Amino acid sequence: MVKAVINGIQVEVPEQTTILNAAKKVQIKIPTLCKHPDSYLHASGACGICLVRVKGSKKMLRACCTPIEEGMDIITHDPEIVAIRRTVIELFLSNHPNECLSCGRNNNCELQTLVADFGIREEYFEKIVRDIPKDDSTGNIVLDPRKCINCGRCVDVCQNVQDVWALTFLHRGFNTRMAPAGDISLSDSPCVRCGQCAAHCPTGAIVEQDDTVLAWRALRDPEQYCVVQIAPAVRVALGEAFGFPFGANVTKKIYAALRRMGFKAVFDTNFSADVTIMEEASEFVERFVHKKGPLPLITSCCPSWVDFMEKFHSDMIPHFSSAKSPHEMMGALIKTYYAQKNNLDPAKLKVVSVMPCTAKKFEISRSADMSVSGYQDVDVVLTTRELARMIKQAGIDFVNLPDEECDHILGDYSGAGTIFGATGGVMEAALRTAYSFVTGEKLAKVEFENVRGLEGVKETSVDIKGTEVKIAVAHGLVNVEFVLNQIRRARKEGKPLPYHFVEVMACPGGCVGGGGQPYGVTDELRLARAGGLYSDDEAKTVRCSHENPYVRQLYKEFLGKPLGEKAHHLLHTKYQPLPVYRR
């Protein structure tokens, strides 16, 4: 531990704590634009706003990246420091377009907030903004380099957390700008659309493509029959946009809000998560017990992970579960099963999905398998952030909404379905069902705590009646390589398999930390949101997917049996190598 003084206040923190974090402990907020509170991101020292000084010294230190030392006596606010911060903010402003009112981050922008906090009332320096076109080539992540303040968060997260290396800095000096390497369009880059760049961007330089207009258009079209599904992680994050505490579960208010917005039926992706487990657990049993197909089995619910694998690790294709993601399964089921059951024309059915994720916008047109109903199975994908805006546009007093239930058959879910939103959740849900499938018995304790939590790679093993199942759970794409290399090495050296079952989620923390979730994600927030999901699970009487009575009904009425012909046709997909860059 290190003892120091900040603005006359004693502070004691562990060694290597930065001055910024130490100050937080004693309720001092040092402003910064480039340092995101998320611990996955490195302090780059790019903005020059978090300046502090050691008492008596003329030199100023960057609080974001300077570890506090024993006995330091730090001043965070004096006239000179404040004046310099102000000048730097004015400089930022001189290099930023005045488009706040029509910006995707209006009222939610870190630069805007700082300018407001510092009471800047006039532009003191000449405006110099370069005219660089927007890049909306991906249709899900929009780059507007003019609004970029070169903080480097997106580049850091893309390269060092997600290992994708789609974004980098080009040119130098005043011409430095964030862009896909080689100045190609984002859609031609290795971008996997995880949206972590957008989730961490302090300004409107990287935002999700706004599809709320599409959703409104569908809702207001009397010809269309508009239905909606919400993903597991949305329910524990949307509340943040309305002042609910972190991790608050607002599922039933979301159901109510969606109905009031005009959706004819409200479904829950948690239900199709249960269906996914039926398929994936069956697949695992096939491979593990009956030795049909290679092990380990690797989960495929995350479209960014699928894209990443196809681009960089396509040798793993045989290991991939062919089961579609719950989101796509739901789309297919709505436009076939639900349409038939309710006598609806699937041509007029519009499926809107609310997801914590920007990659889901890309997934709906990923391949022909995503139009298995004869129509595109999901029509519009909204992120959690977009839904929050729509609720506000609709004039709904979300906080005081009465709770409502979802529509049945494609809505009611088990506890296993809801934990899909947290890292390790798919694995845990699959293990619950796989155990019963293998042994024919009911699990005494359904919780597998070893796969929970924010460790980058979680390796553990599960005992299924004397047989050891070795598993690995990875989240944050940079952690994937380690797991895959273990598999490759074992295969090359002819050693026993390191794992039988592997779960990967692209975003740190899983979908709760997704690229489409409300801003300001930190580990604290990821844990709180995941905690909300685990509480939801605990509160359920049905906690295993195969015990969900509506899932049973679905198979009985429509699908037949897991991995059966119909299930295979509707609920499974194929993968192909998409080499982008050779590594």
Place this chain on the structure above:
Amino acid sequence: MSRTVFIKDTGTAGKDRTRDFYGFFLGVIREKGLENEVIPVRVADIGLYNQGVAVRVVPDNFVYTRVEESDVSLIVDSIKTGEPYSAKQVKPVSKQLRIVLRNCGVVDPESLEDYIAHDGFAALAKVLESYTPEKVIQEMKASGLRGRGGAGFPTGMKWEFTRKPRSDQKYIVCNGDEGDPGAYMDRGVLEGDPYSVIEGMIIGGYAIGASKGLFYIRAEYPVAIERIEKAIRRCHETGLLGNNILGSSFSFDLEIRLGAGAFVCGEETALIASIEGKRGYPSPRPPFPSVKGLWGRPTCINNVETLANVPVILHKGADWFSKIGTETSKGTKVFAVTGKVKNSGLVEVPMGTTVEDIVYGICGGAMRGKQVKAIQTGGPSGGVIPKEYFGTKVDYESLQKMGSIMGSGGMIVMDEDDCMVDIAKFYLGFCVDESCGKCAPCRIGGTQMLKLLTKVTDGQGTQKDLARLEQISHAMQKASLCGLGQTAPNPVLSTLHYYRAEYDAHVNEKKCPACKCAKLIRFVIVQNKCVKCGMCFKACPVNAISGSRESGYLIDQTKCIRCGQCFEVCKPKAISRS
């Protein structure tokens, strides 16, 4: 007996600006079939500051200056006879003290044997035989040697800091990414005495416990790179590099990495990023490279000149070295004196020598009968020292007191024709071009400052703009991430301090007192002085001058680009500049 001929054919001014004098010399030698007797060597410096191509014949020590192509054949003949070629011979009288440049122009840089014959590797032998690494560091600390790259951090302490942490691997890096405008001290040493830098690195490696060293040299120095490459190869062949050097238990290896010409890569952390193959971005310190540097390992980065000092210090002893210079700045410093000065070139003087002694005593003052106005030290990171303060001693502290810095050794002399606002704009423009773009104060602040300065030199500036300049300067100094941004405003602040009147003239009267700023001056032909020679008419690059030898000439002000060429060529001084 064969003779070595050192030819300084670069960095020269005047009418003898022969493109490849060395090549010409070589051609003449071949023509005469004397390849075995006369060995020409191209060097950047032979310790002479007269204009023109200079040649030194070793071992006779005949020195010729202002050599022209027509002299070459005669010089080569004279070498054959062993007599001096008296037409161009000079007797060099030097007021310099050459420690770093001791071998430049004296020792054949491509001959290991020649270097050894001049006490080369004596220090290394002594160190490996009888010094512990701690003793080497002790000796370096006692010598008082401070880093010659600019900041002046004590070298012995830097080595000690890098020695301390435990690590499976450590590195020593030679920073040869010299980039200040007009500075070429490092090139002079790398080209003229590569072995002494290598020796310094091996000793440094031994002291800090590194088994690997890297040269980071900018790719624009092909001769330096070639010579270092050759020298490394020769050292490998002779057991001076590789395993168990000179039979000791110490093993050390050297490699070269080329810089792509980004000025910011001379900054330690950016240099490390560059060697690692990453974008040349500086990163926040701490962690310092001595703790976490190249590939996360403790790394010591020393400047070329610093390393060239090391062998001499250990050979002659810290006592000897610490007697040279001032109380806090020991040893000598090499300056690249350039600009409007009679004798430009590399000058090595003891620390504490006055600016006056350098500019007038060694370099002969201004050219063409003009008056020296000021000097700029420390390149774009430094500041000006006006003529009135030429009594200032060159050492780290004195220069800092003057608002400038020692820097790596650039010294640019300015005369009465130089506008200080324009000079500040030039240096700032350099930093803006070379800014890496990572941190906002430097990226945006520098650009804004350049805009403001351009406003001033265009006659559009206001007093408020000068206040803005000071405001941004202050923010850049305190808030920029690395040395480049922190020091980029120095030339502006320093000229604002000493030459405020010139700024005021630009702003208040819209006048450039030095008649330099194109937008504020005009050239007019004074008809009663004009002799109608037509020289101005011929010189004008944009045909702004019309007329004939009969009718006389007129300057069309709308076409004139204020280049001043007519002014330069007008013999009767019939063109007025105002």
